[in-house]
Amino acid sequence: MSDHQPVTPFEERLWAAHQDGQEALCLSLLRDADLALPITAAAAAGTEAPAWATVSDSERTWLLAYTSVEAMRLATGGVATHCRVISLVELAAGWPDLRWGLAINPGLTAFLLLESGTVARLAVPTLAQDLLLDPASGVPAVQKLLSPVDVNDLLTGGEPRISGYCHHALDVSHIATPAVLAQALGQPDMLTADGSLNILRWRPAGLDLYRTPYGGTDEESRAAVAGWVIEEPPFVGMGLVPNVDHVIREYKVYGVGLPHGAEIWELTSRGTEHRRAIYHGDLRRWLLIGTRAAR
Incomplete structure (x- = not known):
């Protein structure tokens, strides 16, 4: 050599x-x-x-x-x-x-x-591994895009639980345009009629419940990465949102309860964020903020 x-x-x-x-x-x-x-x-x-x-x-x-x-x-x-x-x-x-x-x-x-x-x-380490690698960083915020129907279900459905995919909030903190954010996450259908986005944001408890989605689109590709999940294309399987132009870590959860302090935000078409609701864990209900409810 x-x-x-x-x-x-x-x-x-x-x-x-x-x-x-x-x-x-x-x-x-x-x-x-x-x-x-x-x-x-x-x-x-x-x-x-x-x-x-x-x-x-x-x-x-x-x-x-x-x-x-x-x-x-x-x-x-x-x-x-x-x-x-x-x-x-x-x-x-x-x-x-x-x-x-x-x-x-x-x-x-x-x-x-x-x-x-x-x-x-x-x-793409897991959330728990990230914290072990850098304990001073603290538990990061994660977030998930919500449709208007999702927002209504959260506000009226009792103790809130979340299933599906969420992503690392820090990885998209530089994106202030709803259409760009929705496109980066592969969810353009989440834009509201006025071009805004509803975002659920929280700091997770029980980091092991937030599993990094290593896997593939079939059994062969799942096995190749020694993963655990199979999803339809354009799923990447490397723990990241399927977008080569953006590095966005994602996690999959099943019926995870939201902690006290979880928030619903609206990112408007003008690029401004407004907090619309905050979850009060002791009262077990959402507190609406401002003169208008999250939509």
Whole structure:
């Protein structure tokens, strides 16, 4: 194998961990790494669309990635000179095929092979794992788009429970336009007649109830990612909303009770948010805010 001298602190730590046989440490280091994916000169110039660089063996197809541009050039003997730099979670959002694996630094000493399920779990940890990795961050807010009928059912249906998919609120906090948010989440039908969105937002209790949806669109793809759920396309199965242009973590729940302080917000077509109701856990009812109820 080619001998590559680490050029970044990340590579130095990865090389040392690999040399010591510390596989778990290698994987943890990759969690926040940026990887170089080879592309053609034409793709770099914008005259053709970037394509996945892969190799295949008797086991599967492997997507090629390197821990630095220098590593890529050395490992390929100078054949690959251009790349796109991408984080692991961005890679997971655009993952082309759950049956593929990820080959990191093939041709170099610190060479790693990851199955798609490993990529998914490194890139998109569960809510409970996120808190363990960064205890100071606290329990994050999650949210879910509501139709007008959903809002009415919550306000009038007694103790509120939620099933289906919700997403990490922080991942969409930069989106202030209802149509853009609905499109990013693949839910354009949630827009109201006046172009606004109703959003249920809360801080979850019982993080293990919020399961990261690793899986596929059939038994084969579910098994390929070692997942637990099967959904209709365009389901990704890597724990993210199916949108290659946005990295949005999502979670699946079954009849989870909403905690005290859960809120219903309206994001208007003007890009302003108004809180319409807040759930009072002791009173077991919603308190409406302002002069108009959530709609």
